[in-house]
Amino acid sequence: MLVSFGESLSEPANRAALAFSVAVAKAGIDGVEDCAPSLVSVFVQFDPLHLELDALTARLTALLGERDWFAAPMPEGRRFIRVPTVYGTELAPQLEEAAQAAGVSVAEAIAQLSDARVRVQTIGFAPGQPYLGLLPEHWDIPRQTALTKAVPEGALVVAIRQFVLFSVSSPTGWRHVGQTALKLFRPDSDMPFFLRPGDEVQFVEASADVLARHADDPDGGAVIEAIR
Amino acid sequence: MTAALIVHRIAPGASVQDNGRAGYRAYGVSRGGAADPLALAEGAALLGQSTDCAALELPGSGGVFEATAPMRIALTGAPMRAVLDGSPLVWNASHAVPAGARVEIGGAVAGSYGYLHVGGGFDLPQRLGSRSAHLAAGIGSAVQAGQNLPVGQDTGSAVGLCLPHDTRFDGGALRVVESFQTAFFEVETRARFTETAFTRDARANRMGMRLNSDGDGFAASGGLNILSESILPGDIQITGDGTPYLLLWESQTTGGYPRIGTVIPADLPRAVQTPAGGALRFRFVSRDEALEAERKRRDHLRALPKLCTPLVRDPSQIRDLLSYQLISGVTVGDTHDEKE
Secondary structure, three states: OEEEOOOOOOHHHHHHHHHHHHHHHHHOOOOEEEEEEOOOEEEEEEOOOOOOHHHHHHHHHHHHOOOOHHHOOOOOOOEEEEEEEEEOOOOOOOHHHHHHHHOOOHHHHHHHHHHOEEEEEEEOOOOOOEEEEOOOHHHOOOOOOOOEEEEOOOEEEEEOOEEEEOOOOEEEOOEEEEEOOOOOEOOOOOOOEOOOOOOEEEEEEOOHHHHHHOOOOOOOOOEEEEOO | OOOEEEEEEEOOOOEEEOOOOOOOHHHOOOOOOOOOHHHHHHHHHHHOOOOOOOEEEEEOEEEEEEEOOOEEEEEEEOOEEEEEOOEEOOOOEEEEEOOOOEEEEEEEOOOOEEEEEEOOOEOOOOEOOEOOOEOOOOEOOOOOOOOEEEEOOOOOOOOOEEOOOOOOOOOEEEEEEOOOOHHHOOHHHHHHHHHOOEEEOOOOOOOEEEEEOOOOOOOOOOHHHOOOEEOOOOEEEEOOOOOEEEEOOOOOOEEOOOEEEEEOHHHHHHHHHOOOOOEEEEEEOOHHHHHHHHHHHHHHHHHHHHHOEEOOOOHHHOOOHHHOOEEOOEEOOOOOOOOO
């Protein structure tokens, strides 16, 4: 079951999805097995042999009526994180292509992408991996028609006014514009996931030398401050 | 000393798998677990133990293994040639393995994923609530030659049981239900999709498999700018160039390429076991038909322990036939398939 708060990405719809997902989990509906927000929707996994579709629909509809979800507050304990990022070069070979698709020069692309303060709208695709946005409107560029075979861990990719920062090496249809040394998923740690929905991030331009210095730091040289 | 299975040689990409980790979707971790969950359940039934026990998943071929202590094993999933110190082992059956004995498992005769189970299960540390390696997520890793896999405490003793051979190893027709984005595809495209003969691409893995076909692709109208949504194992995603990918247990948790439909859980074992080049077709079914299939799937899983029957020995494979007492062509005494 998918509960959708909009057809396209908007800040209120994203807030609604994050808050509603928490509410569904708290409701403890018998037969609901998992619940996860994505950008503007909440995916509710249930056992259809244990819980009738109509019964679940009725429960969720009632929950939807309880408040204005689009005005829900952001999650608590949010942080602002500045991450050193190399734009372009052989580390991030699709910057030029992405700039062209957005209709700006490479210099403008770097300035715009490194100035943007974006928010973690959801975690998904891979472990601890954030979708971040929104970027200015001209960054509403489509995915590629073919998949890039693999981008490395820490790769910053762009499409449809969003960044994705990769937590593992993976194939992708998005364009690889920047590279960080951030380790988003630490499976052996008590806190395996670095970023949380609502956190804000800026991908500050850095040189390849600076990035290399942070190679052994799981935070990749990131500077973290609390948002009050 | 705890019992262990020494790995002398092993197929690339082999890994320890259980039922995977549920509940981490919100953190971007897909469930993972055995590619063929039915084969996992069959092994548990043959050894009379919990389906939570972890087994060794063998993609395409097996390896050479040595037991450090007496143990029970079961072999399920894609049938492979297997011998115990030179004597053939029946597939889809349980066997006793003495300390120091070697089990050699060759290439798959049909299907893709074979499973080697041990009594007590492989006792690897749990991470996020599971012993499964999640190769795409970087949790655990593939098993390598030279590794010792610790074996848990075995509380059972029965061996020499077998399950009927299944027919899920040669591809075939898969039942599909409509998913969130099926309506993004023109009716004509959906119809053509169900009329097309696909073959499984050679590069399939635990994340998914590419489906090849002749003729045009299956592009959705305006599908490259849609928002990323939750993905389920069984979803058939169409990439920008119109190629379908069947997503499996270790796939991403979200994705933005549109999905034309979802293969029902009852048919996923057949899907994952389709060998490279194997033929696949898709058939849309109603929600009611899918629910009925799910009911049957669960009934079958519950019935598995009762379907286990004693192995009947094949006289041509008994080396010391004359030492057995033969009455009317029936062997009497130990009907197990291995040495005690």
